[in-house]
Amino acid sequence: MTPFPLLAAAMLSLSAPIAGPAAGQMTSSAPLANTQLADAQQEASAQALMEELRCLTCQSQSIADSNAPMAGDMRHQVRSRIAAGESPEQVRAWLVERYGDYVSYRPGLDSATWPLFALPVLFLLVAGAILFRRLGRRGE
Amino acid sequence: MKKLWLIIPLMLFALFLGVAAYQLTQPRDTLVRSTMIGKPLPAFDLPGATDDAPRVASGMFADGQPRLLNVWATWCVPCIAEAPQLEELAKRGVPIVGIAIRDEPEAIAQFLEQYGDPYAAIARDDIAEVQLALGSSGVPETFVIDGKGIIRHQHIGDIRESDVDEIYAKWEAAK
Numbered sequence: 001m002t003p004f005p006l007l008a009a010a011m012l013s014l015s016a017p018i019a020g021p022a023a024g025q026m027t028s029s030a031p032l033a034n035t036q037l038a039d040a041q042q043e044a045s046a047q048a049l050m051e052e053l054r055c056l057t058c059q060s061q062s063i064a065d066s067n068a069p070m071a072g073d074m075r076h077q078v079r080s081r082i083a084a085g086e087s088p089e090q091v092r093a094w095l096v097e098r099y100g101d102y103v104s105y106r107p108g109l110d111s112a113t114w115p116l117f118a119l120p121v122l123f124l125l126v127a128g129a130i131l132f133r134r135l136g137r138r139g140e
Numbered sequence: 141m142k143k144l145w146l147i148i149p150l151m152l153f154a155l156f157l158g159v160a161a162y163q164l165t166q167p168r169d170t171l172v173r174s175t176m177i178g179k180p181l182p183a184f185d186l187p188g189a190t191d192d193a194p195r196v197a198s199g200m201f202a203d204g205q206p207r208l209l210n211v212w213a214t215w216c217v218p219c220i221a222e223a224p225q226l227e228e229l230a231k232r233g234v235p236i237v238g239i240a241i242r243d244e245p246e247a248i249a250q251f252l253e254q255y256g257d258p259y260a261a262i263a264r265d266d267i268a269e270v271q272l273a274l275g276s277s278g279v280p281e282t283f284v285i286d287g288k289g290i291i292r293h294q295h296i297g298d299i300r301e302s303d304v305d306e307i308y309a310k311w312e313a314a315k
Contacts, residue, residue, distance in 0.1 A: 028242070028267065029266055030267035057173050069242060098175060098275030099174070099275050104173070
């Protein structure tokens with residue numbers, strides 16, 4: 001979540017017409033791009049997933065944060081799939097199958113990402129060991 | 141010996157700075173490649189370029205004939221730049237199916253009149269559902285689909301003159 005979602009949305013809607021070359025692609029016309037699901041629980045899980053998916057045309061934003069037409073079309077996919085009964089992880093997997101891990105902001109555990117999870121644990125253990133030795137020595 | 145141990149964090153930090161500085165001098169690759177290469181074309185059934193044109197469906201691809209699938213749009217400027225190259229590929233006998241993203245029948249007709257029509261068929265994808273199913277992240281992009289309907293190659297961005305031979309070769313190889 002951005003700290004100022006309303007401000008960000010206002011700035012985006014102001015900048016979008018200047019950035020786009022023509023009228024055709026300005027906004028997504030997908031029905032669920034900007035319409036919430038009627039079921040509050042489904043909408044909440046769709047929203048949580050949208051925060052973790054990368055907008056492919058504006059690569060540093062999530063699709064929840066972006067006004068790009070493609071982000072709108074991706075939100076439609078997320079909402080319609082969740083409304084159809086898919087779990088958020090199934091929807092994420094559908095996108096990762098097409099675009100690779102890059103599309104998701106939540107890295108999975110695999111041969112390339114394991115240090116991401118292992119190193120903090122290792123650092124904690126090392127720090128713990130050092131602390132233990134120092135404090136232990138003091139106690140003697 | 142003890143002093144050496146103390147400078148290890150500093151060395152690690154210097155190493156980190158070095159890697160960061162090196163990466164900053166490298167050109168950034170922002171292309172998001174499809175991971176659908178080698179997989180079957182996703183099933184789709186889209187309206188044609190105009191409301192009375194026949195629908196365009198994924199079933200037409202698995203007929204033994206390799207094709208190009210060109211994801212484009214009339215509002216996309218590089219798509220104008222690649223129009224002559226698509227024309228050249230069509231002239232060499234490559235069937236090209238277009239998918240127009242978030243487009244209008246009138247705009248499509250005008251574009252084809254102005255920049256030429258290399259397409260065997262054009263589908264309209266108003267909500268980019270097929271584009272997303274393909275793992276395509278922008279326009280224009282061109283996929284080579286073999287005669288069994290398997291995606292064999294993805295070209296991201298407009299097709300330049302220097303790309304024509306390569307794409308023709310990929311199409312030939314998909315036979």
